[in-house]
Amino acid sequence: MALEDAAAYGETFAGIYDAWYSDITDVDATVHTLNELVLRGSISLELGVGTGRLAIPIAKLGHSVVGVDASASMLARCAAKAPGPNLGLVQADMAALPFGGARFGMAFVAFNTLFNLTCGQAQRRCLANVVAALAPGGRLVVEAFVPSPEPTQRFYDETARSDGHGGRVLTTSLRDPKTQVVSGVHIHQPAGGPVARYPWQIRYLHPGQLDQLCAANGLRLQDRWSTWDKQPFTTTSERHITVYQLVG
Ligand SMILES: C[S@@+](CC[C@H](N)C(=O)[O-])C[C@H]1O[C@@H](n2cnc3c(N)ncnc32)[C@H](O)[C@@H]1O
Known part of the structure; x- marks a missing residue:
């Protein structure tokens, strides 16, 4: 790589x-x-x-x-x-x-x-x-x-939390049990600011x-x-x- x-x-x-x-x-x-x-x-x-x-x-x-x-x-x-x-x-x-x-x-x-x-x-x-x-x-x-037990098929998840400063962070992710790769993105909506996206990917063991x-x-x-x-x-x-x- x-x-x-x-x-x-x-x-x-x-x-x-x-x-x-x-x-x-x-x-x-x-x-x-x-x-x-x-x-x-x-x-x-x-x-x-x-x-x-x-x-x-x-x-x-x-x-x-x-x-x-x-x-x-x-x-x-x-x-x-x-x-x-x-x-x-x-x-x-x-x-x-x-x-x-x-x-x-x-x-x-x-x-x-x-x-x-x-x-x-x-x-x-x-x-x-x-x-x-x-x-x-x-x-x-x-x-x-x-990792939690393997899902039988690809698993989509969505969570939301406060950013601690009046804004929100929405996280979406897709877990593939075949590859053990999770691809996700944090979408940050700060209080009064523009939305920012933070993509990430992991391979869990x-x-x-x-x-x-x-x-x-x-x-x-x-x-x-x-x-x-x-x-x-x-x-x-x-x-x-x-x-x-x-x-x-
Ligand atoms: C989750 S952060 C952890 C940082 C720090 N160890 C801590 O505990 O706060 C992961 C770090 O690994 C680095 N990283 C990710 N992939 C890497 C790679 N292939 N080689 C070296 N560093 C990598 C990222 O740039 C980031 O700084």
């Missing part, structure tokens, strides 16, 4: 990302748990660093972090927050990482970002690239939603499918929680935080 295609999500959402998503998940609990999982003295890698919501506080704890993102606009917003010398930013497609050589102690991909890779081949390439860049015993941490992909790349399941503060993962959990460790 060309870098500009990989950058499409970020280029579309960079302008509203922090306003819409800065509190979408528990940043303190995420940073606390990732801080425990960092291989001391090594560099960590965040895939899809975005505006630095997670990488900046982790770097500020004194850890060296490299944040990869395909979107120049996302990276520019991250850099504008003056993240300090511990955070390096690299523009690249996470399915074609420009690293190798066993240099990272931990890689993490949060908030469904692995699903931004919209085909199985790209997801497989991404995991193989991560493994090539992980040090022996290194960890991969993935946070993602647990069930936790068992992710485990299989990781196992095929030598990553062993180490822990799985339903929240960043390590609540147990159960059959009714809607999200998972999964820690894999490179075998050997």
Whole structure:
């Protein structure tokens, strides 16, 4: 995939990302748990660093972090927050990482970002690239939603919410159970402003499918929680935080 295609999500959402998503998940609990999982003295890698919501506080704890993102606009917003010398930013497609050589102690991909890779081949390439860049015993941490049971046919959904400032956001999406791709659009009607459209697409994985992909790349399941503060993962959990460790 060309870098500009990989950058499409970020280029579309960079302008509203922090306003819409800065509190979408528990940043303190995420940073606390990732801080425990960092291989001391090594560099960590965040895939899809975005505006630095997670990488900046982790770097500020004194850890060296490299944040990869395909979107120049996302990276520019991250850099504008003056993240300090511990955070390096690299523009690249996470399915074609420009690293190798066993240099990272931990890689993490949060908030469904692995699903931004919209085909199985790209997801497989991404995991193989991560493994090539992980040090022996290194960890991969993935946070993602647990898909609801597969519908028997394509499933259309529509939701509406307040934007918190007197406007509305209507979201429509179409889920294809054959490809596991969901294509959607947020239509934002701000109070007194023009309507803006934010299209998006994801390819979701069930936790068992992710485990299989990781196992095929030598990553062993180490822990799985339903929240960043390590609540147990159960059959009714809607999200998972999964820690894999490179075998050997
Ligand atoms: C949902 S945001 C998450 C940002 C940040 N990790 C957070 O938790 O706030 C997904 C990020 O992944 C980036 N992204 C999407 N596809 C990508 C790809 N193929 N390679 C690299 N980055 C990608 C987007 O530009 C965006 O910044």
